[in-house]
Amino acid sequence: MWEYTDKVKDHFLNPRNVGVIEDPDGLGEVGSLACGDALKLMFKLDASGHIEDVKFQTFGCASAIASSSALTEMIKGLTLEEAAKITNEDIARYLGDLPKEKMHCSVMGRDALEKAIAYYRGEPDKKVEGEIVCECFGVTDREIERAVRENHLRTIEDVTSYVKAGGGCENCHDRIQEIIDSILGTERPAAKKPAKLSNIQKIKLIEETLEREIKPALQKDGGGIELVDVDGNTVMVRLCGTCSACNASQVTLKNYVETKLQELVTPELVVEEVA
Amino acid sequence: MKTVYVDNNATSRIAPEVLDAMMPYLTERYGNPSSMHSFGGTVGLDIKDARTKVAALIGAAPDEIVFTSCGSESDSTAIWAALNSYPNKKHIVTTRVEHPAVKNLCETLTKRGYRVTFVRVDGEGRLDIDQLKRHLSNDTALVSVMWANNETGVIFPIREIAELVRDKGIVFHTDAVQVAGKIPVDVKADGVDMLSMSGHKIHAPKGVGVLYVRKGTKFSPFLIGGHQEHGRRGGTENVASIIGLGKACELARKQFTKDMVRVKQLRDKLESVLLEKVPHAFVNGDRENRLPNTTSIAFEYVEGESILLMLNEYGICASSGSACTSGSLEPSHVLRAMGVPFTAAHGSIRFSLSTYNTEEDIDFIIEKMPPIIERLRSMSPYWKKAAAALEV
Numbered sequence: 001m002w003e004y005t006d007k008v009k010d011h012f013l014n015p016r017n018v019g020v021i022e023d024p025d026g027l028g029e030v031g032s033l034a035c036g037d038a039l040k041l042m043f044k045l046d047a048s049g050h051i052e053d054v055k056f057q058t059f060g061c062a063s064a065i066a067s068s069s070a071l072t073e074m075i076k077g078l079t080l081e082e083a084a085k086i087t088n089e090d091i092a093r094y095l096g097d098l099p100k101e102k103m104h105c106s107v108m109g110r111d112a113l114e115k116a117i118a119y120y121r122g123e124p125d126k127k128v129e130g131e132i133v134c135e136c137f138g139v140t141d142r143e144i145e146r147a148v149r150e151n152h153l154r155t156i157e158d159v160t161s162y163v164k165a166g167g168g169c170e171n172c173h174d175r176i177q178e179i180i181d182s183i184l185g186t187e188r189p190a191a192k193k194p195a196k197l198s199n200i201q202k203i204k205l206i207e208e209t210l211e212r213e214i215k216p217a218l219q220k221d222g223g224g225i226e227l228v229d230v231d232g233n234t235v236m237v238r239l240c241g242t243c244s245a246c247n248a249s250q251v252t253l254k255n256y257v258e259t260k261l262q263e264l265v266t267p268e269l270v271v272e273e274v275a
Numbered sequence: 276m277k278t279v280y281v282d283n284n285a286t287s288r289i290a291p292e293v294l295d296a297m298m299p300y301l302t303e304r305y306g307n308p309s310s311m312h313s314f315g316g317t318v319g320l321d322i323k324d325a326r327t328k329v330a331a332l333i334g335a336a337p338d339e340i341v342f343t344s345c346g347s348e349s350d351s352t353a354i355w356a357a358l359n360s361y362p363n364k365k366h367i368v369t370t371r372v373e374h375p376a377v378k379n380l381c382e383t384l385t386k387r388g389y390r391v392t393f394v395r396v397d398g399e400g401r402l403d404i405d406q407l408k409r410h411l412s413n414d415t416a417l418v419s420v421m422w423a424n425n426e427t428g429v430i431f432p433i434r435e436i437a438e439l440v441r442d443k444g445i446v447f448h449t450d451a452v453q454v455a456g457k458i459p460v461d462v463k464a465d466g467v468d469m470l471s472m473s474g475h476k477i478h479a480p481k482g483v484g485v486l487y488v489r490k491g492t493k494f495s496p497f498l499i500g501g502h503q504e505h506g507r508r509g510g511t512e513n514v515a516s517i518i519g520l521g522k523a524c525e526l527a528r529k530q531f532t533k534d535m536v537r538v539k540q541l542r543d544k545l546e547s548v549l550l551e552k553v554p555h556a557f558v559n560g561d562r563e564n565r566l567p568n569t570t571s572i573a574f575e576y577v578e579g580e581s582i583l584l585m586l587n588e589y590g591i592c593a594s595s596g597s598a599c600t601s602g603s604l605e606p607s608h609v610l611r612a613m614g615v616p617f618t619a620a621h622g623s624i625r626f627s628l629s630t631y632n633t634e635e636d637i638d639f640i641i642e643k644m645p646p647i648i649e650r651l652r653s654m655s656p657y658w659k660k661a662a663a664a665l666e667v
Contacts, residue, residue, distance in 0.1 A: 033618040
């Protein structure tokens with residue numbers, strides 16, 4: 001059970017300003033069904049440039065709905081300059097705080113507000129800036145840097161709580177740690193591979209290693225390789241192109257593919273060819 | 276507010292008869308069962324009686340029953356016992372949908388020099404028996420397969436698997452925590468070597484579990500200490516809970532298992548009416564081979580935690596496969612192993628009934644649930660489009 005404040009419960013059970021504004025002045029959409037939460041924020045300005053009406057639609061948990069509702073109450077009547085100053089901390093504070101694991105809900109509110117303001121001003125989408133670090137949740141290095149700076153985050157877990165990055169396959173944990181380290185100004189010893197791999201992480205890492213390292217190398221010789229299945233530590237692959245007819249293919253499989261996977265994924269792996 | 280409790284796969288209420296049976300051991304009958312004096316020694320006899328009752332529920336002999344502190348301890352004991360008994364064998368076969376008690380231990384073992392095969396399931400949550408068979412080898416020390424899944428209720432063909440495994444001389448363990456007391460179990464006919472049970476899932480208290488160990492199965496204790504449980508589990512017995520579990524097993528054998536026919540009718544009614552009233556909803560898992568008390572329903576385009584908290588407002592207690600309820604960001608490993616799309620897994624709700632549920636409970640849920648889903652969907656930015664697609 002989450003320890004939600006009464007204010008969070010109130011905004012979840014009686015959300016303010018749910019709905020749609022036809023032809024809004026500002027429109028910001030963030031999140032996705034796959035990520036587990038999404039927010040669509042719309043506003044209309046009055047003649048003097050104040051937010052006259054604001055509506056939202058949210059798919060997500062109680063804190064996502066409450067954060068959206070709170071945000072709409074907070075920005076009603078403000079000018080865009082005033083609204084732009086609202087941070088995710090402000091949203092959490094308005095609600096009397098959120099559980100740490102749910103802080104990403106307040107960040108989602110802030111992000112939607114920024115997008116809606118940018119939409120009004122005709123500015124390009126900010127989200128595409130930077131490089132994607134967390135592929136599971138599509139989070140860029142810029143977003144992580146910003147969350148770390150603004151919220152004084154110190155651990156990967158913190159980053160996951162605030163912007164979700166690192167909460168899926170965990171392959172990006174080294175990169176997130178680097179970002180935290182560079183901001184905190186503390187260099188750490190060379191990042192090591194995550195100590196434990198879940199089955200899903202392992203399969204993902206095998207796939208990535210095949211795509212990134214092994215396929216390009218084999219392609220140079222006109223060969224190819226396909227991942228068929230992963231079962232425990234047995235990686236089943238199919239060779240194609242020139243590899244499938246090559247007498248040295250077994251050597252390639254054991255000396256190159258297996259060695260590479262053992263080096264980059266986990267030393268227990270065994271590679272088997274299937275027809 | 277009345278509590279409508281449909282989360283019995285998480286835990287269940289203590290049966291009043293069980294509590295009555297336990298009370299003397301929490302008050303005046305506090306003797307140590309290992310004592311020489313009759314004040315304690317007679318408590319030992321009562322534990323013996325409880326052991327007989329537990330054995331009777333699953334078709335075991337009383338001396339094949341080891342009392343533990345919980346289902347997880349039973350699982351850990353079984354897995355370590357098999358590995359320690361066959362130190363040269365370094366391979367374990369289990370499934371992708373096990374309870375964390377087995378899954379996380381097996382994942383840990385991969386870092387300690389063991390190979391683990393996690394057998395896959397199909398979209399209906401059915402086990403790939405061929406894959407399991409293919410991976411049995413001379414190096415396999417243990418196969419551990421849950422009897423029924425806690426999230427979906429899908430039942431695995433344990434007798435068939437046991438036969439395959441025991442043909443090869445491999446130890447077979449099953450986590451039957453969700454099964455005992457719900458469907459008939461006969462360890463002799465079903466051919467399992469070790470089986471885990473938990474007290475609090477069958478109307479006994481929390482803090483007591485059982486490991487059945489077939490006579491002749493190589494064994495070593497997990498908790499090393501005194502001579503209790505014939506040296507198979509050290510530590511002074513949790514007397515009151517063991518007595519309670521004995522009573523619960525007796526009740527299960529005489530009443531609860533039979534009452535599952537009625538419970539199943541209630542479950543089926545809940546499921547069919549909800550599916551009829553709520554569009555874009557479906558059942559997760561094989562509806563044929565399933566525990567009679569469990570249903571996992573995916574409500575698309577809504578998020579599970581929100582549903583649970585709105586149900587909570589009416590005193591309805593259920594659970595969810597959603598990410599947000601667990602603090603993790605990804606939905607349950609069981610639903611993901613089945614390939615349930617994220618969009619549906621986030622909105623999956625599990626109802627698990629017990630003998631204490633009534634028709635009124637079910638009618639109450641049927642009344643409250645559809646408006647909750649409708650309300651959350653009306654808030655969702657995706658619903659309008661999905662609903663429009665449905666019209667077409």
